[in-house]
Amino acid sequence: MNGQTSARGRFITFEGIDGAGKSTHIGFVTALLSEAGKTVVSSREPGGTPLGEKLRELLLHEKMDVGTEALLAFASRREHLAQVIGPALGRGDWVLSDRFTDASFAYQGGGRGLPLPKLEALEQWVHPGLQPDLTLLFDVPLEVARERLDATRDLDKFESEEAAFFERCRNEYLRRAAQSKGRIVVIDSTRSIDEVRAQLRAALEKVL
Numbered sequence: 001m002n003g004q005t006s007a008r009g010r011f012i013t014f015e016g017i018d019g020a021g022k023s024t025h026i027g028f029v030t031a032l033l034s035e036a037g038k039t040v041v042s043s044r045e046p047g048g049t050p051l052g053e054k055l056r057e058l059l060l061h062e063k064m065d066v067g068t069e070a071l072l073a074f075a076s077r078r079e080h081l082a083q084v085i086g087p088a089l090g091r092g093d094w095v096l097s098d099r100f101t102d103a104s105f106a107y108q109g110g111g112r113g114l115p116l117p118k119l120e121a122l123e124q125w126v127h128p129g130l131q132p133d134l135t136l137l138f139d140v141p142l143e144v145a146r147e148r149l150d151a152t153r154d155l156d157k158f159e160s161e162e163a164a165f166f167e168r169c170r171n172e173y174l175r176r177a178a179q180s181k182g183r184i185v186v187i188d189s190t191r192s193i194d195e196v197r198a199q200l201r202a203a204l205e206k207v208l
């Protein structure tokens with residue numbers, strides 16, 4: 001890390017199956033970047049805007065067709081880009097988003113079986129030419145994620161899915177990581193919080 005400020009903002013996304021541990025580390029990454037002189041905007045998907053948060057409620061708690069699920073996720077994303085991500089990057093801020101389009105590929109594509117070309121078409125429509133500068137993929141086996149979730153919270157619609165669903169989501173995440181090695185960094189989130197932080201520091205060196 002060189003501690004210098006940069007005129008261009010960066011877009012960093014956090015991904016992984018539910019319970020992998022990504023949200024736990026967003027505060028740490030925010031602090032690291034702030035120490036390096038960056039102005040950080042931290043947000044999430046689905047959500048991140050008043051309308052997006054309403055769509056999040058529907059997505060996480062209502063049963064619906066998988067196509068509807070994908071369209072609502074991308075509607076939330078479009079609003080997020082228009083209201084939060086685009087303006088922040090334009091100011092030169094660093095944007096951290098707890099999930100983005102990789103989640104649609106993993107959950108609606110891998111998990112639910114929506115054909116990937118449909119998601120690619122939505123991606124192309126909603127954010128042509130924009131990809132995260134860095135995606136931190138928190139990876140754990142399903143049993144670890146399940147144990148962490150069961151210990152902490154009431155489960156929402158996605159979190160209540162069967163193990164095979166999460167296996168498919170995880171496989172799709174890992175498939176995308178293998179295809180986008182420059183952008184997606186796989187973090188071994190089975191390790192202790194301090195060890196995960198060390199991996200995050202190393203990954204962030206690449207964009208600082």
Ligand SMILES: Nc1ncnc2c1ncn2[C@@H]1O[C@H](COP(=O)(O)OP(=O)(O)OP(=O)(O)O)[C@@H](O)[C@H]1O
Pocket residue numbers: 016017018019020021022023024025138148149152159189190191192193196
């Ligand atoms: N490396 C770790 N070692 C042990 N426990 C961890 C680790 N990382 C996170 N946890 C714990 O696992 C639980 C789930 O973590 P967290 O909420 O960050 O997951 P998440 O990936 O953001 O899940 P979701 O996507 O469902 O919100 C929390 O109780 C957290 O304290």
Ligand SMILES: Cc1cn([C@H]2C[C@H](O)[C@@H](COP(=O)(O)O)O2)c(=O)[nH]c1=O
Pocket residue numbers: 018044045046059060073074098099100101103104105107108158159
């Ligand atoms: C962006 C996005 C998210 N999801 C799913 C993935 C998670 O189960 C929830 C969000 O909950 P979290 O606790 O904030 O991780 O939504 C999805 O299915 N498709 C998406 O595009």
